[in-house]
Amino acid sequence: MSQQTIARQRAAVRAVGARPARRRRTGIVRLPKAGMLFVAPAFLFVAVFVLFPLGFAIYMSVTNWPLIGSYHFTGASNYAALGKDPGFIHSVLFTLLYTGIVTIPILVVGYGLAVLVRSNRRGSVFLRTAFFLPYVVGLPTLELQPNSGAVNFVLAKLGLTNGATAWLVNTNLALAATCILVIWFASGFTMVLLLGGMQSISEDLYESADVAGARWWQKELHITLPLLRPTIALSLIISIIGSFLAFNQFFILTQGGPGTSTFTVVMWIYQTAFVQLHVGAAAAMSVVLVAVVGLISAVQFLLLRNNT
Amino acid sequence: MPAATASERRRTRALLLLSALATAAGLAGCATTAPTAVKVTSPGFGDNATGVVQFWDRSTTSPFGKLIVDRFNATHKNLKVVLTPVQDTQYVTKLATAIRAGDPPDLVGIDDINSQLFIYHNVFTDLTPLVNALPEKDTLSPGALNLTTENGHYYGTPYVADMSVLWYNKTLFRRAGLNPDKPPASYAQILSDARKINALGHGIYGFSFAGRCEGCLGFTILPDIWATHEDLLNGQPGHETAFIEGNVPLRQTLTLYRQLWADGLADPISQVETGATWGLNFLAGKIGMMPLGYGPMATAPPSFRDQVGMTLFPAPSGGATATFDGGANFGIPTGAANPSGAWEFIKFALQQAQQSLAPSAGFEPVRNDVLTPQFRAKYPFVAAMLENLSRGHAPKTIVYNTTFNQPGGPWLNMFTEAVFGGNVAAAIRTGQGAFSTAIDLGKS
Numbered sequence: 132m133s134q135q136t137i138a139r140q141r142a143a144v145r146a147v148g149a150r151p152a153r154r155r156r157t158g159i160v161r162l163p164k165a166g167m168l169f170v171a172p173a174f175l176f177v178a179v180f181v182l183f184p185l186g187f188a189i190y191m192s193v194t195n196w197p198l199i200g201s202y203h204f205t206g207a208s209n210y211a212a213l214g215k216d217p218g219f220i221h222s223v224l225f226t227l228l229y230t231g232i233v234t235i236p237i238l239v240v241g242y243g244l245a246v247l248v249r250s251n252r253r254g255s256v257f258l259r260t261a262f263f264l265p266y267v268v269g270l271p272t273l274e275l276q277p278n279s280g281a282v283n284f285v286l287a288k289l290g291l292t293n294g295a296t297a298w299l300v301n302t303n304l305a306l307a308a309t310c311i312l313v314i315w316f317a318s319g320f321t322m323v324l325l326l327g328g329m330q331s332i333s334e335d336l337y338e339s340a341d342v343a344g345a346r347w348w349q350k351e352l353h354i355t356l357p358l359l360r361p362t363i364a365l366s367l368i369i370s371i372i373g374s375f376l377a378f379n380q381f382f383i384l385t386q387g388g389p390g391t392s393t394f395t396v397v398m399w400i401y402q403t404a405f406v407q408l409h410v411g412a413a414a415a416m417s418v419v420l421v422a423v424v425g426l427i428s429a430v431q432f433l434l435l436r437n438n439t
Numbered sequence: 440m441p442a443a444t445a446s447e448r449r450r451t452r453a454l455l456l457l458s459a460l461a462t463a464a465g466l467a468g469c470a471t472t473a474p475t476a477v478k479v480t481s482p483g484f485g486d487n488a489t490g491v492v493q494f495w496d497r498s499t500t501s502p503f504g505k506l507i508v509d510r511f512n513a514t515h516k517n518l519k520v521v522l523t524p525v526q527d528t529q530y531v532t533k534l535a536t537a538i539r540a541g542d543p544p545d546l547v548g549i550d551d552i553n554s555q556l557f558i559y560h561n562v563f564t565d566l567t568p569l570v571n572a573l574p575e576k577d578t579l580s581p582g583a584l585n586l587t588t589e590n591g592h593y594y595g596t597p598y599v600a601d602m603s604v605l606w607y608n609k610t611l612f613r614r615a616g617l618n619p620d621k622p623p624a625s626y627a628q629i630l631s632d633a634r635k636i637n638a639l640g641h642g643i644y645g646f647s648f649a650g651r652c653e654g655c656l657g658f659t660i661l662p663d664i665w666a667t668h669e670d671l672l673n674g675q676p677g678h679e680t681a682f683i684e685g686n687v688p689l690r691q692t693l694t695l696y697r698q699l700w701a702d703g704l705a706d707p708i709s710q711v712e713t714g715a716t717w718g719l720n721f722l723a724g725k726i727g728m729m730p731l732g733y734g735p736m737a738t739a740p741p742s743f744r745d746q747v748g749m750t751l752f753p754a755p756s757g758g759a760t761a762t763f764d765g766g767a768n769f770g771i772p773t774g775a776a777n778p779s780g781a782w783e784f785i786k787f788a789l790q791q792a793q794q795s796l797a798p799s800a801g802f803e804p805v806r807n808d809v810l811t812p813q814f815r816a817k818y819p820f821v822a823a824m825l826e827n828l829s830r831g832h833a834p835k836t837i838v839y840n841t842t843f844n845q846p847g848g849p850w851l852n853m854f855t856e857a858v859f860g861g862n863v864a865a866a867i868r869t870g871q872g873a874f875s876t877a878i879d880l881g882k883s
Contacts, residue, residue, distance in 0.1 A: 198532070198535040198536065198539055199535045199538060199539065199556075199557065199560040199562060200560045386846040386847070387846060387847045388651070388846055388851075390847055390851075390852045390855060390856075394847065402845075402847070405529075405532040405535075406531075406532065406840070406841060406845050407841055407877075407880045408535060408881075
């Protein structure tokens with residue numbers, strides 16, 4: 132840094148009344164207090180709405196905290212019990228199965244939709260809106276109950292069923308129906324993410340490829356996909372985290388049924404906390420889930436960083 | 440990395456100390472503190488109260504709640520009641536969360552079967568002197584009142600009754616060659632009558648039920664078992680045990696429903712009915728027999744009501760009947776902001792004039808002195824139900840919600856496996872363990 136720059140910096144800091152930054156012998160410059168004050172509101176927000184609740188959840192997880200009544204310290208017994216809770220284990224396995232089923236189709240369908248709407252042809256704006264609309268409207272309207280909800284209504288009008296199909300009497304049918312609806316619902320959001328990435332790729336590269344006589348699939352493979360890798364990685368991270376935290380789609384569409392066969396981890400946590408009234412045990416499950424999701428996100432970010 | 444200076448160390452220590460203090464303050468704030476006990480015997484309690492009463496009613500019973508709240512607000516200038524319907528399956532959760540947060544409603548209209556859960560945890564106000572002073576106390580439903588008691592103290596009052604019965608279509612009975620004045624009195628007769636009605640064809644079925652509605656199934660099937668003086672839950676509140684394996688009436692009941700389903704005697708919608716359209720097929724005149732509450736009949740046209748009859752639920756071999764003494768009870772949570780206003784509203788709601796409105800909303804009054812000749816003429820079915828109040832039963836337990844009233848709970852799982860899965864014995868074996876687990880979790 133030049134002497135002029137240092138002098139201008141000192142003058143600017145003096146102008147806002149803050150103590151000037153002192154250059155230490157090692158060359159590290161300490162942040163002025165003004166900077167700390169600017170980030171204070173954001174830090175406070177994170178502290179109040181993220182750090183404190185997380186800390187409190189950890190505290191609850193080492194007690195037998197009930198929803199009604201008093202509590203006492205129980206140590207790590209809630210964590211030890213997780214491995215013996217068949218409901219929790221089943222919910223973990225089911226969540227992994229569900230994540231494995233929907234992640235790639237959401238990405239592939241989202242990519243396909245983005246390819247379809249990325250040009251600025253006539254109708255592109257309408258199509259983008261139409262494809263994103265399911266994500267905005269949400270799942271409650273879809274309902275899988277016979278004689279109610281959009282799914283059976285549409286199928287009946289198309290003449291494919293009588294409108295009274297019992298989607299939820301069989302686990303595989305319930306899972307398949309829910310996965311199809313979720314892929315339809317979530318692809319629009321993936322489309323928007325990938326579209327943003329595609330539109331940031333310079334047109335010059337495609338023009339050069341055209342001059343070289345490349346076909347569309349060659350441009351896709353050798354230009355779009357490599358340059359879109361960070362965006363694809365981001366979409367995957369968001370999709371996988373979303374699947375691990377799946378709740379609304381199963382709470383609304385299947386209520387965890389038939390029986391408890393379509394309970395996801397978050398649904399089981401909800402069941403434990405608010406139906407069985409065992410908030411302490413549910414907090415332990417939540418802490419484990421946070422750790423697992425954090426680990427997966429860290430690994431994915433690491434891979435993303437290595438690939439850029 | 441350079442060593443921290445003294446001021447940096449002081450700042451770090453200050454930040455850590457502040458964080459620790461904030462955490463301690465937060466934890467202390469979140470810890471349970473007992474709310475101040477309400478002095479229900481203080482002069483003027485429940486008379487000429489002012490302000491607002493926050494009243495949480497079950498969504499099921501809120502149509503009746505709205506009628507009496509509107510009447511109350513129209514006649515009380517200084518005290519207003521604000522009614523909030525709460526979805527039945529989430530009522531316990533939301534109320535428990537509100538109490539834990541120190542922000543409970545002033546008054547609850549809770550499913551009477553869940554009263555004990557909150558009384559057991561000492562979060563309902565002791566209303567004993569007030570209840571004893573009620574002039575209508577001896578006319579109140581004994582079953583519902585029993586659910587508000589613990590160790591001789593009253594922690595609530597009955598609010599509105601909802602009893603279950605077996606409805607049958609007399610027109611279809613006649614067409615099937617059955618005696619329309621002789622409803623089924625045993626399982627053998629239910630099956631036999633269902634077969635004859637089914638034979639009419641043209642989309643007519645002998646029976647129907649809500650196979651995916653755990654609450655509906657408990658409401659309409661448990662009385663069959665209670666008629667034999669057996670139950671699925673034994674023991675006092677907090678000390679319950681499950682009686683599933685070896686429970687003969689339970690096995691007979693599941694076998695009946697399995698046979699109704701397997702032989703095609705039940706409407707196919709029975710497998711997926713969640714309660715959202717419960718009773719509509721019966722009101723359409725397509726079903727011979729259907730267990731239900733009074734609600735759907737309240738909305739049926741008089742011409743249809745003239746075609747139906749009702750009976751209580753028979754024991755498997757006949758000779759006895761029973762009904763579910765359901766509905767809702769009042770309770771005033773400890774920590775309520777306006778308990779005096781809440782009690783004033785309770786007294787109003789229990790008056791004959793208000794209780795007489797219950798049938799128009801699809802329910803029954805909780806006091807039997809409404810049975811005037813005019814009332815009997817206007818509501819013959821409700822009058823018949825009230826006359827059978829002594830055959831009503833509702834289990835006094837703190838684990839009904841976790842065992843019977845949850846999707847994915849042991850009751851619905853057992854019923855589904857037995858009736859739709861076809862394996863009654865296996866369902867009962869699995870059910871014993873599942874019920875025991877749910878009871879242990881509900882008690883701990």
